[in-house]
Amino acid sequence: MSVLAWPAWAGDCRDDLVKLRGPWGQAQFTVEIADSVRERSRGLMFRDSLPKNGGMLFIYARPTFVSFWMKNTRIPLDMIFLDERGVVRRVHHDAVPGDLKQIPGGPGILAVLEINGGQARAFGIAEGSEMQHRAFDVGAAWPCE
Structure with a gap:
């Protein structure tokens, strides 16, 4: 995996x-967006794979x-829980496929990013990282430009 440089996608x-x-x-x-009750309840269920730098953003x-x-x-996932400013509040690593155990994000969560x-x-x-996305436009820690 490589980390992309800032200028390559700063204002996009x-x-x-x-x-x-x-x-x-x-x-x-x-990402695919899950912003309705139906989309959020289905999430990434029943999928056999997720693109390398793909994910689903629950808003x-x-x-x-x-x-x-x-x-x-069916696939192990990392869950990244974000507050209304787009600041990461919790990261759950390697959620186990099929596990029925609840994975709490905590209070005050506006969005969750699921990735491989x-x-x-x-x-x-990690906690404190910032996300840029239109879901966090008002008062965002890293606003869209």
């Missing part, structure tokens, strides 16, 4: 692209307490 803010930054560097993922109408599980999910298991650790994505 699209619905299907998230960018993360922190002391570890920067990364970007092409809620307002910050809330969220909890995920891996029922009917192991990628968050490989990039260094």
Whole structure:
């Protein structure tokens, strides 16, 4: 995996692209959006793979307490929980396919990014990292330009 340089995508803010930054560097993922109850409840269930730098961004109408599980999910995932400013509040590494154990993100979560298991650790994505996406336009830690 390689971390992309800042100038290559600094001002590009699209619905299907998230960018993360922190002391570890920067990364970007092409995402599908899950912003309805139906889309969020299905998530990445029943899929056999996810593109290397792909993911799904779950967006809620307002910050809330969220909890995920891996029922009917066939691939290991990292879950990145973000507040209303796009700041990472929690990272759950390598969620186990099919596991019914609840994975809490905590209160005040506006969005959750699911990516392939192991990628968050490989990039260094951790609490305090910032995401750029249109979902965080108002008061964002890393606003769209």
